[in-house]
Amino acid sequence: MGRSIAAFVYEGPVADAVVGAKAGGGWAAWPPLGEALAATLVAAGVTGDLVVPVPTDPRRRRLRGVDHTDVLAGAVATVLAVPTVPALHVRAGRTDQAEQPVAVRRDVALDAFRPARRLPPVRALLVDDVLTSGGTSWSAAAALRRAGAREVTVAVVARAGRHPLGPTRHLTARP
Numbered sequence: 001m002g003r004s005i006a007a008f009v010y011e012g013p014v015a016d017a018v019v020g021a022k023a024g025g026g027w028a029a030w031p032p033l034g035e036a037l038a039a040t041l042v043a044a045g046v047t048g049d050l051v052v053p054v055p056t057d058p059r060r061r062r063l064r065g066v067d068h069t070d071v072l073a074g075a076v077a078t079v080l081a082v083p084t085v086p087a088l089h090v091r092a093g094r095t096d097q098a099e100q101p102v103a104v105r106r107d108v109a110l111d112a113f114r115p116a117r118r119l120p121p122v123r124a125l126l127v128d129d130v131l132t133s134g135g136t137s138w139s140a141a142a143a144l145r146r147a148g149a150r151e152v153t154v155a156v157v158a159r160a161g162r163h164p165l166g167p168t169r170h171l172t173a174r175p
Contacts, residue, residue: 034075
């Protein structure tokens with residue numbers, strides 16, 4: 001993985017908005033959060049050739065009625081004027097991380113995704129809502145590299161505390 005960038009720290013009103021949107025089906029919260037992420041990317045000079053949403057487990061998508069990462073990625077892609085490409089699939093039998101301790105999440109996420117298609121050697125922006133342990137981002141970025149992406153930048157609405165991402169440069173704007 002190349003680097004990561006977060007629009008916010010996962011606390012206070014931002015955490016409330018994300019949790020509320022996920023738990024209460026607050027679809028309307030996702031577009032402005034995606035626009036805030038896009039503004040952070042533009043301000044930091046971060047771009048890519050395409051935007052890839054981290055895929056949501058199909059069960060969660062059905063429960064929520066919306067794939068929030070698709071909405072976030074769509075907002076980012078619109079502002080950056082690049083396509084959104086659903087380049088990843090969730091592997092069958094993936095263990096849900098939501099209730100796992102942070103220390104376990106990275107191991108649970110290993111090999112959680114597989115490429116949905118072959119990519120040319122592009123610069124991919126991988127979009128998700130929250131970066132907690134880094135496990136999901138690491139696994140998704142690795143799958144994008146296997147698909148052919150030459151560079152992967154993880155772009156998230158918010159980051160939670162510190163996380164072991166190895167040689168990742170963190171560019172974080174505070175609210």
